[in-house]
Amino acid sequence: MPASPASPASPAPPSDIHVRLPDGTLKSYPAPATGRDVAASIGEGLAKAAVGVKVNGRLHDLDRPLPAAPPKPASPAGSEPLDLAIVTRPRADKQGRSKGEPDPDALYLLRHSAAHVMAEAIQRLRPDALLAYGPPVEQGFYYDIALDPPLSSDDFPKIEQLMRQIVQESRPFSRYELDPEEGLNKLRQENNKYKLDNAQRAIDAGADRLSWYVTGDAASGQAASGEADTGQGAKGSRDQGEATESVNASPPSATGPMGPSAPSFEDLCQGPHLPTTADIGAFKVTSVASSHWRGDVHSDRFQRVYGTAFFTPADLEHHLEQLEQAKQRDHRVLGTKLGLFAIDDMVGQGLILWKPKGAVIRDELQKFIMEHLRRQGYSQVFTPHIGKLELYKTSGHFPYYQDSQYPPLILRDQVEALADEGCTCGDLANLMKQGDIDGYLLKPMNCPHHIKIYSSEKRSYRDLPIRLAEFGTVYRWEQSGELAGLTRVRGFTQDDAHLFVTQEQLNDEVMGCIELVKIVFSTLGMTDYRVRVGLRDPRSDKYAGDPAQWEKAQAACGLAAESLGVPFTKEPGEAAFYGPKIDFVVKDVIGREWQLGTVQVDYQLPQRFDLSYTGSDNTEHRPVMIHRAPFGSMERFIGVLIEHFNAEFPLWLSPEQVRVLPISDKFNGYASQVAAALRDAGIRVSVDDSNERLGGKIRDAELNKLPYMLVVGGKDEAAGTVSVRHRTRGDEGATPLEAFIERVKTQVAERTV
Numbered sequence: 001m002p003a004s005p006a007s008p009a010s011p012a013p014p015s016d017i018h019v020r021l022p023d024g025t026l027k028s029y030p031a032p033a034t035g036r037d038v039a040a041s042i043g044e045g046l047a048k049a050a051v052g053v054k055v056n057g058r059l060h061d062l063d064r065p066l067p068a069a070p071p072k073p074a075s076p077a078g079s080e081p082l083d084l085a086i087v088t089r090p091r092a093d094k095q096g097r098s099k100g101e102p103d104p105d106a107l108y109l110l111r112h113s114a115a116h117v118m119a120e121a122i123q124r125l126r127p128d129a130l131l132a133y134g135p136p137v138e139q140g141f142y143y144d145i146a147l148d149p150p151l152s153s154d155d156f157p158k159i160e161q162l163m164r165q166i167v168q169e170s171r172p173f174s175r176y177e178l179d180p181e182e183g184l185n186k187l188r189q190e191n192n193k194y195k196l197d198n199a200q201r202a203i204d205a206g207a208d209r210l211s212w213y214v215t216g217d218a219a220s221g222q223a224a225s226g227e228a229d230t231g232q233g234a235k236g237s238r239d240q241g242e243a244t245e246s247v248n249a250s251p252p253s254a255t256g257p258m259g260p261s262a263p264s265f266e267d268l269c270q271g272p273h274l275p276t277t278a279d280i281g282a283f284k285v286t287s288v289a290s291s292h293w294r295g296d297v298h299s300d301r302f303q304r305v306y307g308t309a310f311f312t313p314a315d316l317e318h319h320l321e322q323l324e325q326a327k328q329r330d331h332r333v334l335g336t337k338l339g340l341f342a343i344d345d346m347v348g349q350g351l352i353l354w355k356p357k358g359a360v361i362r363d364e365l366q367k368f369i370m371e372h373l374r375r376q377g378y379s380q381v382f383t384p385h386i387g388k389l390e391l392y393k394t395s396g397h398f399p400y401y402q403d404s405q406y407p408p409l410i411l412r413d414q415v416e417a418l419a420d421e422g423c424t425c426g427d428l429a430n431l432m433k434q435g436d437i438d439g440y441l442l443k444p445m446n447c448p449h450h451i452k453i454y455s456s457e458k459r460s461y462r463d464l465p466i467r468l469a470e471f472g473t474v475y476r477w478e479q480s481g482e483l484a485g486l487t488r489v490r491g492f493t494q495d496d497a498h499l500f501v502t503q504e505q506l507n508d509e510v511m512g513c514i515e516l517v518k519i520v521f522s523t524l525g526m527t528d529y530r531v532r533v534g535l536r537d538p539r540s541d542k543y544a545g546d547p548a549q550w551e552k553a554q555a556a557c558g559l560a561a562e563s564l565g566v567p568f569t570k571e572p573g574e575a576a577f578y579g580p581k582i583d584f585v586v587k588d589v590i591g592r593e594w595q596l597g598t599v600q601v602d603y604q605l606p607q608r609f610d611l612s613y614t615g616s617d618n619t620e621h622r623p624v625m626i627h628r629a630p631f632g633s634m635e636r637f638i639g640v641l642i643e644h645f646n647a648e649f650p651l652w653l654s655p656e657q658v659r660v661l662p663i664s665d666k667f668n669g670y671a672s673q674v675a676a677a678l679r680d681a682g683i684r685v686s687v688d689d690s691n692e693r694l695g696g697k698i699r700d701a702e703l704n705k706l707p708y709m710l711v712v713g714g715k716d717e718a719a720g721t722v723s724v725r726h727r728t729r730g731d732e733g734a735t736p737l738e739a740f741i742e743r744v745k746t747q748v749a750e751r752t753v
């Protein structure tokens with residue numbers, strides 16, 4: 001019954017490759033055919049701009065033979081066509097900047113290729129460098145390299161010089177494959193345990209071939225041995241001969257330096273890459289940091305060398321300018337400069353000291369959210385910062401998550417008793433690890449405390465939903481390398497709440513939570529966020545509970561996300577262990593993503609704590625729990641806000657809203673009267689009565705990013721006016737003091753951005 005989608009005029013022989021282009025056109029090519037053959041058959045311009053090809057949604061090398069589609073017996077054409085799209089380099093404008101949004105596929109090919117070129121350059125510079133892993137990342141690429149002594153930024157120009165040379169050599173990236181046993185043998189001989197491990201993992205994950213990429217010609221490299229060459233070399237399909245020079249037949253990546261006359265480099269890699277090194281338009285080695293094998297701090301230490309690459313030098317320059325601007329906006333820089341917060345080593349890294357100005361911002365945000373909580377029928381609660389280990393054993397937070405927690409507080413009597421029994425430190429550590437000990441824990445989560453408030457009374461269906469809210473401070477033991485200003489800390493305050501609802505109330509209540517997050521984001525003018533619905537990965541065993549309940553909870557989250565009217569993604573594997581969630585993710589100025597607001601549905605904790613309510617049928621039922629936090633963490637949220645506003649906070653959030661600037665000390669008295677009137681109206685105000693000239697006072701207020709300055713002199717004093725100067729709007733002229741006060745009060749009350 002189903003007709004073949006490929007219906008060429010005459011049936012093609014089965015050895016032909018059938019492709020379907022993005023516009024639906026069907027074409028056939030004699031096998032073997034490459035993406036370049038397809039591009040060339042469409043047009044010369046396309047072939048020139050082509051850098052890769054997407055086949056059935058997967059990126060491929062442009063010059064690699066297209067895979068033969070599995071034969072389909074019902075199809076007269078012999079096989080299902082391949083969905084094929086040519087990936088092209090962007091077109092440049094007059095200034096040499098790429099036009100339009102960058103194509104992520106083209107950038108991926110570019111940066112993956114640049115990572116190989118950088119690795120080769122580093123190996124030329126430092127033949128002892130052992131390569132481990134080098135992927136493209138959002139802002140560029142990196143390569144993890146074992147190297148002693150390490151590289152420093154002083155080496156970057158030398159690395160870049162070598163990279164430039166490699167790019168100029170215009171060498172093709174050529175793929176060859178080996179079967180697993182052969183491949184592993186080769187890697188064993190090369191003595192690179194990291195690549196060996198990478199290969200083993202690929203095989204464990206089901207790979208039936210291992211692939212290498214030679215920067216040069218595959219046929220004269222390792223693959224020349226014969227059976228390994230699967231024919232995907234770049235030869236034949238385009239002119240690449242003269243630029244490639246003579247290629248050294250022997251040295252693989254880890255065996256040593258390459259002579260300048262024998263450029264060849266290879267790397268175990270899945271690919272794909274650009275056709276040649278010459279397609280890399282512009283690049284830069286940007287930084288170096290320390291890292292660990294597979295991110296495990298107990299494992300081998302690497303240097304992670306970061307770089308970035310673009311198709312044009314103008315694009316690279318633009319990117320570097322943006323980075324420079326981002327540095328100026330970094331909340332750690334601005335927060336220190338404006339005196340918002342401090343971190344003191346004697347208090348502890350990752351523990352935030354809120355200074356008076358930062359505390360104002362935090363307090364205003366809390367008041368803002370409290371207003372909405374009251375409107376939505378929440379009740380406020382307070383709970384302590386610690387709880388007994390037993391509480392967290394019941395909730396499941398201990399001992400399973402102890403690696404990310406401060407160690408338990410063990411009671412003195414207990415430690416002494418254990419010591420008397422001859423318990424060693426090792427024994428004690430073991431008891432703690434297994435959770436076979438009593439004590440207290442700094443709370444990693446507020447949920448168990450709120451659960452105990454719920455269960456402190458008998459509940460009926462008439463009481464539900466119960467919505468308990470608290471600005472609750474929690475503590476997590478983040479690795480010191482992970483700590484970053486306000487965005488990753490060891491103690492933070494969540495604008496937390498837990499809702500206890502019936503199954504019937506679930507959809508509406510999740511919707512209400514989402515509504516709250518939306519209000520927060522729109523009030524602050526944050527429009528650049530994405531929504532992620534975290535679902536269970538059905539293949540994983542990390543998720544507790546009944547699949548039927550998961551289905552219901554996931555459906556509720558999906559519905560709520562749809563109601564938002566903004567794009568969202570459903571991501572399997574991103575759920576909490578107890579239930580699905582909806583996360584609001586924003587980007588900071590350097591492009592890192594941070595999860596802020598979150599709404600999570602939970603069937604597990606009510607079960608673990610045996611929660612119940614009496615239903616209308618007079619029998620006991622289990623409530624469903626919702627965890628939600630519109631800001632997420634106050635610390636992280638404010639960190640992101642500082643960068644979002646470039647510390648030019650809207651009036652209602654500004655630590656100092658108005659500064660009065662007398663034009664000379666003759667008017668200090670009037671300035672104080674003005675300030676007193678503003679203060680009485682609840683406005684945060686100060687007077688600059690320094691000896692500085694007016695110009696200097698204005699500059700200082702501007703540097704401190706104050707929204708309003710009031711310049712006062714003789715005329716103002718006589719008329720009872722103030723001369724208003726706004727941060728961005730500039731001079732607004734003389735205004736009666738009372739009118740100015742009313743204006744400010746309205747803007748604050750309306751939380752104008």
Ligand SMILES: [Zn+2]
Nearest residue numbers: 112269270271
């Ligand atoms: Zn690669």
Ligand SMILES: [Zn+2]
Nearest residue numbers: 445446447627
């Ligand atoms: Zn919770």
